[in-house]
Amino acid sequence: MNSIIEINNLKKIYSNGNHALNGININIEKGKFFGLLGPNGAGKTTTIGILTGLVNLTSGKIKVNGLDIIKDYKKTRKMIGLSPQEINLDVFFTIRELLIFQGGYYGLSIKESKKRVDKILFDLGLEEKAYSKARELSGGMKRRVQIAKALIHDPEIIILDEPTAGVDIELRHLLWDSLREMNEKHDKTLLLTTHYIEEAENLCDEVAIIDDGKIIAQGSPKDLIANDGESLINITVDNWDSSLLPNFTSNFQDNIVTIKSKNSDKDTPYIINKITDANISINKLDIRKANLEDVFIKLTGKKLTDD
Amino acid sequence: MINKSFYTLVYREVWRFLVLYKQTIMPGIITAALYMVIFGEALGSRIKLENNIDYIIFIIPGLTMMSVIGQSFANSSSSIMQAKYLKFIDDYLIAPVSGFELSMSFIIGAILRGVINGILIILTCALFTSFTIEHYFLSLFFLIVVSCAFGAIGVIVGIVSKTWDSVGVWGTFVFMPLSMLGGVFWSIDMLPESWAYIALMNPLYWMINGLRYSMLGISEISITFSIIISLLFAIIFTILASIMFSKGYKIKS
Structure with missing residues (x-):
């Protein structure tokens, strides 16, 4: 099995004593569209927080492409693009500027970054908003910019934390099409957290169901439904x-x-x-x-x- | 250490305060000009100093240092607070950069803002009076090192503060009094002996004295010790700020 993400016995206890993760194990194969499905507070965001470096783990190990996310964090973080659940756009700069900076954070030169930004703005239908600031955008546009931030350095792994939370059905379907294209045409590995059943069933090759910090089932949606539905x-x-x-x-x-x-x-x-x-x-x-x-x-x- | 990620972080920090120059550059110059008019021109003629230097010239290094301290602290602390408040600090925390690089990007932004402010204030003061700078490189050294120290303190305060109020408290209740009591407007000879002793306990006094020596060639205390104190402050707080970013203290769960 060609695992791109290996999570082994991952535990997280927050300072308030909350046991967010109780020893989860997940293997995600390269090129898969993987869904982490669970209710609010199940441990989805904590898992991807640890994977991306936003949350310190309590114990366990995570490897990305065989590299430890703590020891080799500079290499592993370059392989990952994150679109967080909450909109977190820098309001001081235009969309184009903030995406150019975002590319720079991942090692792109300003020139390379500008090229990538223009393409991504076009692909996501944001070119007319290139010189707008975040506060001038609608909720749906902001969500697209969030996704653009995750894609700017062309990462192998794209992590999307509830990417369609709060967006209308039309945009949701547009985003689904874009995500499918990234997975199928561009061979990206996608890790999606969601509490929308339809989203997981429509998009994911494989799903892990998480509840109370434990993985309670894992497999293709079809197999899971066949076994327990x-x-x-x-x-x-x-x-x-x-x-x-x-x-x-x-x-x-x-x-x-x-x-x-x-x-x-x-x-x-x-x-x-x-x-x-x-x-x-x-x-x-x-x-x-x-x-x-x-x-x-x-x-x-x-x-x-x-x- | 110099890589494209780090360069971009620094570039963003510098670009941010340059775009906001009306809030980041202009106020310091206007305040210094007002101090020059009120304390220098209006009151200064009545104050006689032992070393026969004009009072208006005597206060220039202090005014410069007061602004440098305030501006460098404000740059890093407000930048981190804004990033925390709007949550785009996550973009920095997930980027492939070390805690040291992250803290240094904020500190370098603060140094540049401090130094630019300092130089512009010195140029503004030159409009009111004529003076020559005795030691250019030493003056630049003090501007850089003190900006670094207070930029690093700004990083630490930005990380630990939960509200804008708590950041403001530092400026109002700590740095402003320490600056005022640090010899901006007075020479140690003017103070009673007990107050002179207390002034020596104030690190800002040593920093202001250092810049005054480098600019005017007069020193009330050891210039070597001024250099050591300024360097120590810069090094200790830079290390502390880097450790906090590396550990994710108060910014990672």
């Missing part, structure tokens, strides 16, 4: 025979039979055949597919999001 097949019928589907858990109420299925794509045709063979007429069919939220509820007994 259950789809609900709701069929409206005139009458019901409870002995018809002995291998399924079902419930009949108000003329609707609700059947739990681990694989709705495979089970639905079988169930329909069984019902029609029993001369029960089907008035309506509705399938609610299992998602990562169901996996999270099953594993922790609580909901992932409040919204």
Whole structure:
């Protein structure tokens, strides 16, 4: 396995005694789109804070491309671009100037940095705002500048902490397209933290579910759902025979039979055949597919999001 | 140590105060000019010094040093406070630079602001009176070393302060009184013996005396000791500021 990020037994106890991370282990392969999924306060931001140098670890080890993030911090930090959750733009300079400085912090010359900035401003649709200051931008524009800051030095690894928090649906989908392009066309490894199920399912090749500072499941969204998720097949019928589907858990109420299925794509045709063979007429069919939220509820007994 | 990352950090720090020159350069010059008019021209003619030097000329090094201290401290402390307040300090903390490089970028910004202010004040004062600088390089040395010391103190205060108020407290309640009691407007000969002894305990007195010697060629105390005290302050606080950045004291979780 060609791991680009290796997190081993990482622990973080804050000075107030809060155990934010309780020995997590994560391996992220080069070129993957990896999601760290969990509710607020689960330890996502602490994990990437340690990875990027914003938070001091209590114990454990993190390697980036085989290099220790503490001993070889100058090398590892150049490989990482971070788009933090909170907007943190320098208000003294124009967007173009602050991006040029950002490139400089990562070792680009002013000339190289200017070239990169002009390209990124164009790619992210920010060229008209190049000479505006941060306070003149809308929330969505600021979010794009945050992402531009992470990309300016062309890092191998791009870390995005809740990149679409608080942005409208249109921009969210635009950002998703940009992120997919970075991963697929430019071969970047992306680490995304999110509490949006849809985001993780749509973008990530692999997801780690984190809760209370522990990784409780890791795998592709498809596998996680297949292992721990259950789809609900709701069929409206005139009458019901409870002995018809002995291998399924079902419930009949108000003329609707609700059947739990681990694989709705495979089970639905079988169930329909069984019902029609029993001369029960089907008035309506509705399938609610299992998602990562169901996996999270099953594993922790609580909901992932409040919204 | 000189690499592109460090160079950019310094460039940003210098560019920041140059862009804001109305807040960072002009006030120091105007204040010094006012002091020259009020204390030098209006009151100075009534004050006689033992070494027969004009009072208006006597206060120029003190006024310069007072501004250099205030400006260099303000530069680094306010820059860090703004970065903390707007959270873009994270951009520095995740950059591939050491704590020493980070602290030095703020300190170099503070040195340049202090030295530019100092030189402009000396030039402004030259409009009011005529004097010649005795030791140019020693004058520059004191401007640089004292700016470095107070730039480093500004870094430390910027790191530990939670509010703008706590930064302001240092200027109002510590540096201004120490400057005023450090011989900006008086010679030690003018003081009663007990106060003269207390003045010697004030490090700013040694720094002001050092610049006064380098500019006017007069010294009330040992110039060597002035150089040593100024250097020690600069070195100790620069090391302390670098350690704080390296450890992430109060700025990393």
